[in-house]
Amino acid sequence: MFNHVLLCTHGTEGALKAESFVFQKLTDNPTLKVTVLTVLDEDWRGMTGDDWLNSSKTHTTFLDHVENQMNEEIAEEWQRIKDSYPVADQAEFLQRTGNIAKTITKVAEQLACDLIVIGPYRKKKKFSIHSTGMGLKARMKNQELHPLLPCPLLIAP
């Protein structure tokens, strides 16, 4: 039914559901192409807050470090996906930086995807001191995404 699915994931519980949905239920179709997209929130740029003492060099080193760290962590994420779903080997993996809703729709448009799969919008977790996974787990309001959609959106329960 679909030819090209864009799976948006960043390793949260909700995203895990989207992953399992795509790789377990949709991959019966052998011609289906899956692209896994991880969007890095643009807000990392704002993470330096009101720091003004550091030289630009220190600043750049920091942002480089953040980027490398993110790339490493994203690579780990992708490895985890590949390990848990053998079919995922055929999928293509993409990483972008920017506003989440805009980037998702833009990539979907560029790749001519006909379905976007995301995890469900979850209630904010209660305060927990056990940190999990990546930093800046971004949450996106669906109403931001909806008006931009170039193709159907599927929310994996």
Place this chain on the structure above:
Amino acid sequence: MSDEEKKVTIETGDAGKGSTEIAEGANTEELEERALSVFSSDRNEDITALIFCLITTFLVLLFTKWMV
């Protein structure tokens, strides 16, 4: 990550350590500059700040001390 993605080198000045490589398809609009300041290096910024201060001081001295 797809390694075969094309990269382009862009000039980013001193602060960005000369030049940097970004993916050709990167969303440059969203990437924006990372620099904190409009100056290309900290030394320039600090020296300009000092010169501005000296000019301000000179003007203040001129109008409140030397000319009155």
Place this chain on the structure above:
Amino acid sequence: MSRIKDQMPVLIMGTGLIIYGLIAKTGALEGLAKALHTHKTLDLQITMTLVVGAIALLGAFINSAKEPGNSNFDTFVLQPLGGIVLILVMAMAIRWYMEPLVKIMSKSLQPLLGFKLYKVLNLNYVVLGILAGVVLTNTWGIPKFAAPGVKCARFVLKMGVIMLGARYSFAELAKLGVYSVWLVGFFVLGTVFLVLWLGNIFKQPKSMTGVLSAGMGVCGVSATVAVAPVVKAKSAEMAYTIGTILSFGIICMFVFPTIGKLAGMNPVQFGAWAGTGILNSAQVAAAALAFNAVDIKTLKVAEIFNITRVLFLPIIVLVLATWFGKETGQKLSFKSIVIDKFPVFILGFLLLFAMSSMGLFSPPSHYKGKYIDVSYNDRTQVTSEEWETLNNAMSKNAFSGLSTEQLEAVTNLIEQRQIAGNYDDRANKKEFDHVGRSRMTQLEGVLAAAKANQIKLSGEVKSAIKHAVKQVHKKSKTVVTLTNCMIWFFAFGLIGLGMQITKKSITQAGGWPIVMGVISGITKATLSFFVVLWLVKDVVLN
């Protein structure tokens, strides 16, 4: 066409400023300004709005007429112009309208609330400016036309720090320097080790405790930014740490001045406490100005502590690098840590300090721009009503409890209508000056005695003597103007920095860092509070 559209906000702001300036020039705003108690700044308002408005319009026209280029003029003047004008407009609106309005409103709310809102929250123009910056970023975001200009905030704040150098004396710098090195040294290292120890207890990864210890110990986000690559922090650790530090710092900015006032701290004590306990250096400056925005004593002390911390930062980076490096075997050179990170603008601070010490701004006999002038001058005379009061009091023998010298000074004040030396000695400047000054000291003694209820004087007599004493205390115009420039620089810089604080980076606070951060931050703030109260009692700035 689109270029004109881009420049529209700047055009509007420029036109608005010029219209405001012209209206103010006609005198139409005098009533309003009097109601807001800003009428003394009307001249400045007119000049500033007209000049800034003209520059804004000129720049906007050039920007809309020509293609954006790559020349120095483009990068340093034309492109940042919009943002600079925006911040200036915000600063002016806050200083001349919002701050007085907040004061008036909280005064009228006092019966309802039982306290003065602005006093409790220290809502002066600095705090309001930062808040305005934070609100703007998190609601509309920084407008596109203003983005390059907002990046000038750091530059202007540096100018403020450099200019501040002109306000120290050798003795002060030496004394404050010693205090700050001890206090900062002790608390920085103490907090770093406390966090590392906590991390050990809670069994947290080294990379996280490394980042957090630097952030809690030295200068908040700045230290985090410097240390994160060194200890190879994970992204979640950085996000949590930065979020914790930013939110802790913003709370401190409001809580510190209030506690300081409640505890009756003097400016030196508060400056020292803020400089030790508050994490981010911009927030230290903000808290110091929030504690006392008129007199810059607090800022002076706090800024010395700030500079000491900046100089401590590389040391901490080096220490953490060695502590962490044992595992990775990664080596960092002295150059890459100390020389690359040395802030050059501190040399500018020292240069202005040297210029001021050489007596360029005020002769050495003046104390930081304040001096006593007992020469004959119509302007230093008491008013005729005051003279009448004093004369009547004298004839009614109201000054009976005074010593002979004090009585002589009062008699002479009535005779000469001002504090001065003997008329016959006026050729001998030294003698004249000496006699005049000693009379002033005697009159101050009279006021002190009256305050301590040793003698009884009517309120009118006291105010007449007070006025006479005040009249011979002059302020150097140069120093006053320089200080005003500096305060504008700080206000500009802090508003701009407020715009860098995004809601997202604050709400990231969480995980173990928030637990360890709160423990160590509160420990540090509390301990330094008592240490400062106990140790710094005797530093007097004049």
